[in-house]
Amino acid sequence: MISIKALLAKPFSKYIYNSVQKWANNPVETQENVFQNLISEAASTEFGKDHNFQNIKTFEDFVKHVPVRDYEDLKPYVLKVVAGEENILWKGKPLYFAKTSGTTSGAKYIPITKESMPTHIEAARNAILLYINETGNSSFVDGKMIFLQGSPILEKKNGVNLGRLSGIVAHFVPKYLQKNRLPSWETNCIEDWETKVDAIVEETLPEDMTIISGIPSWVQMYFEKLQEKTGKPVGDIFKNFNLFIFGGVNFEPYRAKFEKLIGRKVDSIELYPASEGFFAYQDKQGEKGMLLQLNSGIFYEFIKADTFFEENPKRLTIKDVELDVNYVMIISTTAGLWAYNIGDTVAFTSLKPYRVIVTGRIKHFISAFGEHVIGKEVEHAMKEATEDTAIRISEFTVAPQISPESGLPFHEWFVEFENEPEDLAELINRLDQSLQNQNSYYYDLIIGKVLQPLKITLIKKDGFQDYMKSIGKLGGQNKIPRLSNDRKIADTLYALKVTK
Structure with missing residues (x-):
């Protein structure tokens, strides 16, 4: 018998689908609104004053006044924010710093603000709701869900909470999912990854797992430990497991291995989250590519990857991109990142609506x-x-x-x-x-x-x-x-x- 929660998920998923279609069908206007809002909101910040935001009216003005930067270039401003100063890159102070390990910069501190935090949560939620709307399958909301993620224990840095993005997000799981969510808080706080996975195996084995989520390489480790312990495929251990949610790497090299470990095919949803923003998610099962989030307080620019290291490569907005071209993605956000190179390269698989695949790293x-x-x-x-x-x-x-x-x-x-x-x-x-x-x-x-x-x-x-x-x-x-x-x-x- 279908539960109230599963029943209510369907009309809500339809409502979210319709709201997504509104901005997805008006991409250029949506991005222009995001751009104008970003400039006006940050005009009185230190960065806004230094870069003449008061006189920026168009994208062309922005290109003249705001150069493309990576973390190293933006670091002088970030260090002021980390030191506790206000109104530097964005209004006030950030809610969090997402700490990431940079390859050249040592630890990076990526600000997350009260304006940017909800977009991380909404995108992950909407990815699942659009899946429900497309497939009609909502039964999994009654089962247990696991999100393999970093520790939710946060430090303080000059009055601002600091931690891994996945650990920060753990604090924002909606109440209606709390009872369904695994692992337990105690297990999630285990720092050593192998010890943590062993504990997750023990916690999840007796449960009715329906959604499993995480980076494929680490979910694979979890699946292998489940199989070692029971001698059974994961699909036999968890009979109602029917949705795998992943992000961070291309799943294709892992697909055959996963099907063997699970013992059957399951539906999957690909996500494109990062500390700097939640950029895209798979909105249709049969489509290659993920729907670019144009209405999430992120303004996107794109530079052709093969021109990126030239003196003044051309910066394009969404209206000028082409299919199947390798672009470096540049972002400006409500977290105070400005013409920021996140290092990823993407290619568009669709322009109506705008869908992308991640093709690699500009440095990789x-x-x-x-x-x-x-x-x-x-x-x-x-x-x-x-x-x-x-x-x-x-x-x-x-x-x-x-x-x-x-x-x-x-x-x-x-x-x-x-x-x-x-x-x-x-x-x-x-x-x-x-x-x-x-x-x-x-x-x-x-x-x-x-x-x-x-x-x-x-x-x-x-x-x-x-x-x-x-x-x-x-x-x-x-x-x-x-x-x-x-x-x-x-x-x-x-x-x-x-x-x-």
Whole structure:
């Protein structure tokens, strides 16, 4: 018998769907309103005064007065906010700092304000409601839901709460979901990730789990521990588990492994959250790409990735973007980030409405020889090379080998297989062909005998987990870069390779 909660979810989901359609069908006007509101609200801040916000009327004015910045460039302002000063990047003081580990900056402190905080919660809620509206399936709201996330314990920094984004969000779970939500507060506060996952297994095994959510690599670890403990597929342990919600990385390299661990297919919803804002979520099951959140206090700019490092690359608004072009995404937000480069690259899969996929990181690419291979290309190559085979991948990353002991340079793929291919040479050939087909620069380098075809280095079972543990980044929101232009990760992984 359907519950009151499941029954009420359907009309509410219809209401939310209709409200989303209003702004999604008026994208340019919606973004213009967001832009004007941001400028007027921040005109009297220190940043607004320094950048002449009073005289900014158009996007062209904004481009003249506000350069694109990354965290390092914005840091002088952020440090004032962290020191407790008011009205620096946004009105008053932020509610929180989301602490993230930057690759070049050490710890980053990303402000979250009373205006920006609700948009994180609403986007996650709306993703589920649009799924209910599309599928008619609301029965899962009666079961238990798990969100694998960081510790909700917060510190204080000059009167402002500080923690991981996922830990901050844990404080905002709606009351009507509190009874359904796992793990318990006590378990969620465990800092050591392996100990935490073991505790989550014990807590969830007797429960009727219907939604499981988290970064795929860490949900995989949870699933494997469930299977080790019971000897059963996850889908048999949790008979009513029918919705997997994920974000942070491309799911495709994990899909085959997950279907085996679960033992059946389940619906999934992809999210695109970050400390800087909740940018997009999957709004339709059959669509490739996630609906860009144009009405969430975020003004978007886009710079073509292949022009990004030029002197003055052209900055585009939503009305000027094209399909299937790799863009660096630049944001200005109600948290006081201005023309801010979050480091992600995206491509549009639809312009009516605007949907994006994350293609990688502007700093995560391989161009040691001018090939500019990006994350999306290596992930697609792996998917293409292993589909219709029994090969399953646990994890992988790619790095250039510029000075091999003999022969030409090559791209080195570090791969942890769940089950190794019978014919490794055939897999290598398929991977290399896929990469050549996608990237003409790479093709030219192979044909021109500048590079030799890629090579695979086998990593032992749980090797990537051991690597993440060794650098203090096991669990939470941490993930392995799909590729890098140096050998920092590669050289460490050598100690974890399979020796035969």
